[in-house]
Amino acid sequence: MKGLLVAGDRSGSGKTSITLALSALLSRSRVVQTFKVGMDYIDPSYLMAVTGRPCRNLDDYVMSPDEIRTIFSHGCRGADIAIVEGVRGLFEGAEALTDLGSTAAVAKQLDLPVVLVINARSITRSAAAIVKGFQAFDPDVAIRGVILNKISGARHREKTIQAVEHFCGVPVIGAIPRMEEMELAVRHLGLVPYEEGAEGREFRERIDLITRIIGEHVDLDALVGIAREFTLPAGTSPIYEVPEAPDVRIGVALDEAFNFYYADLFDVLTSLGAEVIPFSPLRDRLPEADGYILGGGYPELFGAELEANTRMREGICEVSRNGTPIYAECGGLIYLTDRMVLAPGFAGVDGERIYDLAGVFAGEARMPARRMLGYVVGTSAAENPMGQAGFRGHEFHYSGVRLSPATRYAYRLSRGGGIQDGLDGALQDQTIASYTHLHPVTSRGMFAHFVDCCREVSASRGIA
Numbered sequence: 001m002k003g004l005l006v007a008g009d010r011s012g013s014g015k016t017s018i019t020l021a022l023s024a025l026l027s028r029s030r031v032v033q034t035f036k037v038g039m040d041y042i043d044p045s046y047l048m049a050v051t052g053r054p055c056r057n058l059d060d061y062v063m064s065p066d067e068i069r070t071i072f073s074h075g076c077r078g079a080d081i082a083i084v085e086g087v088r089g090l091f092e093g094a095e096a097l098t099d100l101g102s103t104a105a106v107a108k109q110l111d112l113p114v115v116l117v118i119n120a121r122s123i124t125r126s127a128a129a130i131v132k133g134f135q136a137f138d139p140d141v142a143i144r145g146v147i148l149n150k151i152s153g154a155r156h157r158e159k160t161i162q163a164v165e166h167f168c169g170v171p172v173i174g175a176i177p178r179m180e181e182m183e184l185a186v187r188h189l190g191l192v193p194y195e196e197g198a199e200g201r202e203f204r205e206r207i208d209l210i211t212r213i214i215g216e217h218v219d220l221d222a223l224v225g226i227a228r229e230f231t232l233p234a235g236t237s238p239i240y241e242v243p244e245a246p247d248v249r250i251g252v253a254l255d256e257a258f259n260f261y262y263a264d265l266f267d268v269l270t271s272l273g274a275e276v277i278p279f280s281p282l283r284d285r286l287p288e289a290d291g292y293i294l295g296g297g298y299p300e301l302f303g304a305e306l307e308a309n310t311r312m313r314e315g316i317c318e319v320s321r322n323g324t325p326i327y328a329e330c331g332g333l334i335y336l337t338d339r340m341v342l343a344p345g346f347a348g349v350d351g352e353r354i355y356d357l358a359g360v361f362a363g364e365a366r367m368p369a370r371r372m373l374g375y376v377v378g379t380s381a382a383e384n385p386m387g388q389a390g391f392r393g394h395e396f397h398y399s400g401v402r403l404s405p406a407t408r409y410a411y412r413l414s415r416g417g418g419i420q421d422g423l424d425g426a427l428q429d430q431t432i433a434s435y436t437h438l439h440p441v442t443s444r445g446m447f448a449h450f451v452d453c454c455r456e457v458s459a460s461r462g463i464a
Helices: 015-026 042-051 065-076 103-110 125-137 154-168 201-217 220-226 264-271 299-308 310-321 331-335 444-463
Strands: 002-008 032-037 056-058 081-089 114-119 143-151 172-177 248-253 258-260 274-279 291-294 326-329 337-342 353-356 361-367 372-380 389-397 400-403 408-415 423-428 431-434
Touching (some): 002 220, 015 032, 015 042, 015 081, 015 201, 015 220, 032 042, 032 065, 042 081, 056 065, 065 081, 065 103, 081 103, 125 143, 125 154, 143 154, 143 220, 154 172, 172 201, 172 220, 248 264, 248 444, 258 331, 264 274, 264 444, 291 331, 291 444, 299 310, 299 331, 299 353, 326 331, 331 337, 331 431, 372 423, 389 444
Parallel strands (some): 002 081, 002 114, 032 056, 114 143, 143 172, 248 274, 248 291, 291 326, 326 431, 337 361
Antiparallel strands (some): 337 353, 372 389, 372 408, 408 423
């Protein structure tokens, strides 16, 4: 088993396109396991698509070192090489004076060599100064190779490679030309999710073009030579052990509108004795299950379709009122309100648009609102389907939810905004909905409590 980490000198360096292409190219001859530093959902959807294996998230702020190593080891099983994509610049994190939550922290914890992507637009010797500065800033981060991006021509390429290799003592294994076609499609929360874009011919052609160009300008043999060899620990972590047979059914909303899930969620649910039943709020009837999970996504782009599926909206509202446990995050929270209001011009709509939704919570979601992005730290009260616990998570949204003043909340946040003034986790019967995204490994106890709640409610109905 071999592994390496691809980091950028900043956001916009091109590391996402480069990691995507490298993973696709290596997958032609090897089994590639990808990982993403940070709590992002969209980049992993691309990496999973090109490798055929679930991409898993690693985050030093949310996860303990043991959890990071456990997730990494579990993901790597059966693979030949691990490729970890960093987040933002190599040293960006949750704090100014430590590397907590940074790509560098993950690289050190997993002892992975780093390939540093430099945005070399309009610089030559300065690229060497950037690399040299990164090397000196934290010598414990093993920068073993450099990829130069946005190179304008042969002379630019020659001077920049010569400067970096001379002054920094590391090989330049790629120099990628500057081309508008190298940019991936984006919208208000980042890249267009792969599940949504893959239906379009232009989208697929752009991915193929990026892969081809990077393949022509990066030395794949040199890249693999930089990767570190390591041995996976024997046995399976208890986090991922699967019981003999599931005894509870959990419906998970999964379609173009709701697809923001960490890959580990499905493993963790299975390990807790749950059978996962995927369903589409866009086009299905609500399946029979003992509980439901509605993750994040882009409901604002599918307001008309969500409104039109009245059987689904009514079904969700009915099971909530009957006391069936429901857990919703972000986009799922929006779907459970009375309505969604889009301002003129937002998400391509003409004029203001109002869409009726499930109506579990009295209130509405409005877009756009103040953009919220960052870590969440909070505590969960005892009387809710997720149980009493302390947690760390993440929030990322461009909406605002206004609920009835009578709404009860299960979460109190010491960091993060939540739904209202540091309150999150709105409660209605056995339904809980929040802007907070929880990772299923680091918050496994909360998901275990949810599954147990589903199990108990189902059993009580069987007795009745």
